[in-house]
Amino acid sequence: MSISLSPQDWLDFFVHFASLSLLGIGGAITTAPDMHRYLVDERNWLTDATFSSSIALAQSAPGPNVLFVALMGWQVGINAGGGFSAGPSAWGLGLMGVTLSMLGILLPSSVLTYKATKWAHQNRNLTSVRAFKSGMAPIVIGLLVSTGWLLSVAQNDYAKNWKLWLVTIVATLVVTRTSIHLLWLIAAGGLVGATGIL
Amino acid sequence: MSSVIPELSQPKSKTELFVVFTLLALQGFGGVLAVVQQELVDRRKWMTKAQFVEEWSVAQVMPGPNVANLCLMIGGKYFGLPGAMAALLGLLFAPLMIVLALAILFGGVADSPTAQGALKGMGAVSAGLIIATGLKLSTTLPQNPMGMRTAIFFAVVAFVFVGIFRFPLIWALLGLGVVSCYITYRALKQLQTKFDDKSSSEGPRS
Numbered sequence: 001m002s003i004s005l006s007p008q009d010w011l012d013f014f015v016h017f018a019s020l021s022l023l024g025i026g027g028a029i030t031t032a033p034d035m036h037r038y039l040v041d042e043r044n045w046l047t048d049a050t051f052s053s054s055i056a057l058a059q060s061a062p063g064p065n066v067l068f069v070a071l072m073g074w075q076v077g078i079n080a081g082g083g084f085s086a087g088p089s090a091w092g093l094g095l096m097g098v099t100l101s102m103l104g105i106l107l108p109s110s111v112l113t114y115k116a117t118k119w120a121h122q123n124r125n126l127t128s129v130r131a132f133k134s135g136m137a138p139i140v141i142g143l144l145v146s147t148g149w150l151l152s153v154a155q156n157d158y159a160k161n162w163k164l165w166l167v168t169i170v171a172t173l174v175v176t177r178t179s180i181h182l183l184w185l186i187a188a189g190g191l192v193g194a195t196g197i198l
Numbered sequence: 199m200s201s202v203i204p205e206l207s208q209p210k211s212k213t214e215l216f217v218v219f220t221l222l223a224l225q226g227f228g229g230v231l232a233v234v235q236q237e238l239v240d241r242r243k244w245m246t247k248a249q250f251v252e253e254w255s256v257a258q259v260m261p262g263p264n265v266a267n268l269c270l271m272i273g274g275k276y277f278g279l280p281g282a283m284a285a286l287l288g289l290l291f292a293p294l295m296i297v298l299a300l301a302i303l304f305g306g307v308a309d310s311p312t313a314q315g316a317l318k319g320m321g322a323v324s325a326g327l328i329i330a331t332g333l334k335l336s337t338t339l340p341q342n343p344m345g346m347r348t349a350i351f352f353a354v355v356a357f358v359f360v361g362i363f364r365f366p367l368i369w370a371l372l373g374l375g376v377v378s379c380y381i382t383y384r385a386l387k388q389l390q391t392k393f394d395d396k397s398s399s400e401g402p403r404s
Contacts, residue, residue: 193319
């Protein structure tokens with residue numbers, strides 16, 4: 001896929017991610033549908049397949065899931081440079097895509113979070129600040145459990161995927177009852193999965 | 199319920215923050231939160247579970263990637279803006295290099311059945327890790343100022359709304375959040391008036 005981006009296009013690209021930054025309450029992944037609309041449907045900078053594989057790759061690699069945004073930036077840059085095989089000029093554009101997309105998605109929300117946390121720390125004895133922190137606690141705990149639940153149990157049909165349920169349940173029990181290093185569990189899950197029995 | 203206050207430790211330098219968050223990020227497959235909780239609370243003892251929940255509440259409510267928010271809040275707490283940047287860079291830099299290398303080497307995702315199977319298995323485990331993190335943190339609910347029963351009630355309702363009925367997360371955060379923060383606010387006010395009454399009646403008279 002070969003495309004060309006003018007400086008104005010790159011600016012639009014940055015502004016789009018920057019505007020999504022403040023909308024992504026609950027994580028950047030919640031804004032993925034809008035990224036798809038913009039990058040794939042509207043501007044044709046990415047193919048559908050590249051878009052999906054960026055998300056899948058970021059989720060399977062170590063690190064925070066927000067890196068899927070960096071991969072999209074990389075792919076847009078590479079496409080603009082005429083493909084990876086076009087050499088250093090395409091790689092340079094790829095890195096520019098990474099920088100612009102990551103700065104866009106992170107900068108506005110980070111500035112806001114940093115300022116808000118600083119303010120909250122200076123006013124930590126205000127009843128409203130304490131009420132906010134303690135009041136949100138049970139809700140974010142409930143949400144954590146639902147996130148894990150939605151990732152596994154709710155997504156899979158029991159009759160077909162009971163083995164995956166079992167893996168999730170065993171992992172949950174092991175983590176709550178022991179202090180085993182989480183990396184061992186992930187590795188075990190990967191090994192069991194690689195044998196194809198799941 | 200009285201809990202022994204554990205001896206807390208803290209990072210000694212911005213370099214240590216950078217290194218710790220790099221190591222955390224490299225261990226986080228399918229999300230970093232479970233690793234952050236285990237490493238910072240259980241192993242390094244930089245904060246208590248209750249403090250972790252408070253920080254996570256803010257990180258979750260603010261827009262932007264949650265774990266990135268959490269890192270910059272923790273970094274900022276110890277070393278201000280440079281600390282926040284060190285933690286955030288630690289979280290992002292090494293994993294970014296890895297993910298780019300993977301994208302270059304494999305183009306799309308590896309499509310072999312073995313790789314797909316491994317991803318499935320890792321996904322199922324990481325779902326369990328997130329559930330377990332939630333369950334571990336739920337042991338802080340009895341100390342919540344809104345009272346244990348109310349706190350558990352809100353946690354369960356949040357789970358049912360989002361996990362079972364699939365309401366968007368933001369409605370649970372905003373809708374339920376307003377109610378639970380209000381209840382907590384009233385509870386804290388009541389405690390304060392009680393405390394003020396006591397200190398004015400028992401305090402030394404001049």
